[in-house]
Amino acid sequence: MTKRSSAVAKAPVERPDSDCPACGATMAPKRGRLALVVNGEKVQVPSAAHLRCPKCQEIVLRFEDARRLSADAVEIYRKKHGLLSADEIRAIRERHRLTQAAFARLLRLGPNTLSRWESGRNAQTEAMDTLLRVIRDLPGTMEYLREHAA
Ligand SMILES: [Zn+2]
Missing domain, CATH: 1.10.260 (434 Repressor (Amino-terminal Domain))
Incomplete structure (x- = not known):
C-alpha cells in the first residue's frame, strides 16, 4: 500500500478492482509476457493473465494472477535448469x-x-x-x- 501524505480524514474510496489505481480508467483483462525474479534470475512468463489500463498502460495483478504468475515462473525456471519437480x-x-x-x-x-x-x-x-x-x-x-x- 502506498501512503498518501495529503489525505485528511477522508474515508477510503471503495474502488471496484477493475479501476486503474493510477488514473481511474476501467482496466481490461489481458494476457501477455511478464517477468518475475526466481532465485535472483529474471524469468519471462509468456501469456500471463493481468489487468491493463488502456489509458496509461498500468498493469495490475489480481490475487489469482499473481499466484499463477509465480507458479508458472517457478516451473519455467525448473525446466530451464533441469531441476527436480x-x-x-x-x-x-x-x-x-x-x-x-x-x-x-x-x-x-x-x-x-x-x-x-x-x-x-x-x-x-x-x-x-x-x-x-x-x-x-x-x-x-x-x-x-x-x-x-x-
Ligand atoms: Zn491508468
Missing part, C-alpha cells in the same frame, strides 16, 4: 518418512523452504538440487546427514 522433491522426503520441518533441518534450510518447493511457490537452487539428487541416488546419504545434522 515439486513432486520429485516430495517423493524423496516421503521415502525417508520425514516431515518438511525435519527434512529442512537436515538440509539446514529455513522451516518454510521445503513447503515452498513442494507447493511450487519457489524453486530450489542448482546446488540444493544436486544435494537432493545425491540423497535420492546414493544409499546412505540420509544416514550421513542424520549423523551430522546440527
Whole structure:
C-alpha cells in the first residue's frame, strides 16, 4: 500500500478492482509476457493473465494472477535448469518418512523452504538440487546427514 501524505480524514474510496489505481480508467483483462525474479534470475512468463489500463498502460495483478504468475515462473525456471519437480522433491522426503520441518533441518534450510518447493511457490537452487539428487541416488546419504545434522 502506498501512503498518501495529503489525505485528511477522508474515508477510503471503495474502488471496484477493475479501476486503474493510477488514473481511474476501467482496466481490461489481458494476457501477455511478464517477468518475475526466481532465485535472483529474471524469468519471462509468456501469456500471463493481468489487468491493463488502456489509458496509461498500468498493469495490475489480481490475487489469482499473481499466484499463477509465480507458479508458472517457478516451473519455467525448473525446466530451464533441469531441476527436480515439486513432486520429485516430495517423493524423496516421503521415502525417508520425514516431515518438511525435519527434512529442512537436515538440509539446514529455513522451516518454510521445503513447503515452498513442494507447493511450487519457489524453486530450489542448482546446488540444493544436486544435494537432493545425491540423497535420492546414493544409499546412505540420509544416514550421513542424520549423523551430522546440527
Ligand atoms: Zn491508468
